[in-house]
Amino acid sequence: MSELRLEENIDPQVQNLMIDTFELVGANKGNLTVVDLLKGEATLEKVFFMVKESGFYETNDALPLLKALNIEFSENNTTEDALYKSWSTMVATMNKATSQEDFNAKFALFVPLLLKKMKELDS
Numbered sequence: 001m002s003e004l005r006l007e008e009n010i011d012p013q014v015q016n017l018m019i020d021t022f023e024l025v026g027a028n029k030g031n032l033t034v035v036d037l038l039k040g041e042a043t044l045e046k047v048f049f050m051v052k053e054s055g056f057y058e059t060n061d062a063l064p065l066l067k068a069l070n071i072e073f074s075e076n077n078t079t080e081d082a083l084y085k086s087w088s089t090m091v092a093t094m095n096k097a098t099s100q101e102d103f104n105a106k107f108a109l110f111v112p113l114l115l116k117k118m119k120e121l122d123s
Contacts, residue, residue, distance in 0.1 A: 003105075004061055004102060021043045037083055044114055047108060056108060093106050
């Protein structure tokens with residue numbers, strides 16, 4: 001995955017919301033449950049709407065990646081499994097970032113996928 005970038009005016013806000021999300025779900029404690037992951041839903045929604053308004057999800061770099069990830073995570077057996085896989089793939093992808101901006105953008109890229117899986121759990 002190449003280096004992605006958010007608009008400069010929203011990058012620091014996304015970074016702060018990302019930190020909030022990881023703190024809310026207790027990502028440092030190890031074994032996350034679905035309940036833990038769902039705690040971050042409201043914060044992820046804030047990120048999604050901010051990033052969506054910027055047009056990031058429609059860019060030539062992000063759109064094909066988003067579509068490919070959506071297909072990959074739709075093929076899991078359960079919605080819980082898909083949510084876990086989405087989260088763990090996001091973290092692994094973020095850990096390969098080449099800069100803080102790339103790290104933030106990779107987080108933002110996964111937000112709609114995580115929200116989709118969370119909404120599927122709600123139904």
